[in-house]
Amino acid sequence: MTDVLILGGGPAGTVLARRLTALGHGVTLVTCARRPAVEGLSLRAVEGLRRAGCAEAVAAAGRPASRRVDWNGQRTALNGEHLADRSSVDAALLRDAEAGGAVLSRGTVAAVEQGKDGWLAVDAAGAVLGSGRFLVEARGRRAPNAPAREAGPRTLAAGRAYHGPAGEVGSAALSFADGWVWLAALPDGRRLVQLVIDGADSPARADLTAWHEAAVASLPEAAGWVACCTPTGEAEVRDATAIRRPPGVAADRLRIGDAAFSVDPLSGHGVYAAVAWAFAAAAAVNTLAADPTALPAVERFVEDRCTELFAHAADAGNRFYRAEERWRGRPFWRRRAAWPPAPLPPAERGIRRRAVVVNDRIEERPVLVTPALPRGVLAIDGVELWPLLESVEAGPGRGGELAERCSRQLGQPPERVAVALAWLANNGFLPGGATRSGQ
Ligand SMILES: Cc1cc2nc3c(=O)[nH]c(=O)nc-3n(C[C@H](O)[C@H](O)[C@H](O)COP(=O)(O)OP(=O)(O)OC[C@H]3O[C@@H](n4cnc5c(N)ncnc54)[C@H](O)[C@@H]3O)c2cc1C
Structure with a gap:
């Protein structure tokens, strides 16, 4: 065992x-x-x-490979x-x-x-x-x-593989009236047309390939994608509900x-x-x-x-x-x-006690949360922020002098402490900006 x-x-x-x-x-x-x-x-x-x-x-x-999106009447090239x-x-x-x-x-x-x-x-x-x-x-x-x-609207993906000339590589996502389609071309000549539709529009399993063929024929981009190709099997359906x-x-x-x-x-x-x-x-x-x-x-x-x-x-x-x-x-x-009904509310800036990963173990520690970093930040450049903030508040000092004092107190190199202090300042956690709230 x-x-x-x-x-x-x-x-x-x-x-x-x-x-x-x-x-x-x-x-x-x-x-x-x-x-x-x-x-x-x-x-x-x-x-x-x-x-x-x-x-x-x-x-x-x-x-x-390159990726194209034809959506809302506009064509864009994405990552x-x-x-x-x-x-x-x-x-x-x-x-x-x-x-x-x-x-x-x-x-x-x-x-x-x-x-x-x-x-x-x-x-x-x-x-x-x-x-x-x-x-x-x-x-x-x-x-x-x-x-x-939690579940999104029931969604099905009906895909069919084809084989065509090798060499062209890339993918495209296109929207249509009752769903969207993902087209892929692999270097060895394999191609895929995957139609994503609502669960309520699901064709009977026995009619799936004929349905897929008709849907591809009705979408000029999809039909063009596999124009010189031969299907290598029947269409297959996968559940794709979130x-x-x-x-x-x-x-x-x-x-x-x-x-x-x-x-x-x-x-x-x-x-x-x-x-x-x-x-x-x-x-x-x-x-x-x-x-x-x-x-x-x-x-x-x-x-x-x-x-x-x-x-x-x-x-x-x-x-x-x-x-x-x-x-x-x-x-x-x-x-x-209409789904999801509500996105997660934006995080409020402040200090929270959160379960975080430290050296591959989960521990509860104070972290600094910002709207852009809702999970919270434990440390910057290896310097834990909460003890640093306490050290800042324990005495006077600014700039290099503050970094020196905190670095002595925390036993951390001053250059790293300076980087962490800059992060605190830029995110409004140092005195003069908004600081502690809601621990
Ligand atoms: C239609 C569709 C299209 C998708 N397209 C994309 C995409 O383009 N890009 C993307 O990032 N994600 C895509 N996804 C999502 C992606 O497939 C999954 O999120 C991802 O594979 C999840 O990984 P996993 O390891 O959790 O599960 P899986 O990848 O499903 O791995 C589960 C493994 O468990 C094995 N297994 C299952 N049952 C048993 C059993 N009884 N005994 C032993 N082994 C078993 C399976 O064979 C498999 O090896 C798509 C999903 C769907 C449904």
Whole structure:
């Protein structure tokens, strides 16, 4: 039995596996092959994979390709995205997890059993696929459902793959009266047309390919994208509804990635959120392994982080939906422009006690919050801000003299203290500007 049993080897499960093995935990990762898919990974998502040390996955994601958006009658070129064959990227992620020291077990988990020492994952024949004292559910949208806390309008993505001339690479997102379409062209000639529609407009499964064909024919850009191409299979549908579930954190378990919350593909944040969440989850598991009594702080941290990542992605999607004004009266656009009902209120500037990550452990500390930095800032250039503020208020001084005095008091190099003091001044926390409130 290893320390941690992770179910699901997508971006969330593998990044968590790498982070935990780097912290010295024994990890078993149980996973089965995912359905083939092409997705656009944001630059931030790939940067997250790089930070986690997933060199194989970063290489498999390739170079960013150009991205075009035709929205509300306007054409714009946005930041590029990495056009990823998810089967290749996920296979590379598993190699990265193994290279980091995780024990990889391939199989489909049919049930999870709790024994006296920990958790067992078993397949349909009852064979044990892996075991661990701490259980992480990372099976994405296929994880056994926990009740939804929040859900956006039911959304479906109907995609079909084609093959055409190699060489042209790029992607485009286009809006139309009853949805939007994502077009992708991979260097090897593969192309994808993915139509995103309201759940209420779902065609019968038997009619899906014919429906997709007719929809593509009615959209000149989509038809042009695959004009010289041949379909390589039938159209397939995936649920793409934004859903937030409880992260289910307890002293010996946690849900991460899409198993905890999945975002609307229009936000472009799916893999990024899964990776960001895995980093946060590593601190949560690491903390609970060392000190189970830290559970209340870990719970607060996990809840805040989940709520914030989900709200951020929902807001990004909503801004796109509201920007399309030509079909405001159509059900697809009306429902999405009205969701989420309210964005997170802006944070008020002040000092708050928050659960934060310090040296890979979650601790409650005073942090300085600003509207632009709602999670709060613990330290600048390695200098913790709250003790610095106390040191400032404990005596007189300005400029270099103040930095010298505080640096002596805190045992920190004066140059670093000067940088942190400049941050305090620029953000209105030094006397003369607004200072302490609401700790
Ligand atoms: C239609 C659609 C389009 C999307 N497009 C984009 C996009 O362009 N860009 C983007 O960033 N995000 C996109 N996303 C979101 C992205 O796919 C997810 O957010 C991301 O993959 C979540 O990572 P994860 O590790 O949590 O889950 P997953 O990537 O789903 O990984 C879960 C893993 O668990 C495995 N598994 C499942 N069940 C079992 C089982 N019983 N036993 C063992 N293993 C199991 C799966 O095979 C898989 O390997 C899209 C989502 C949808 C639905």
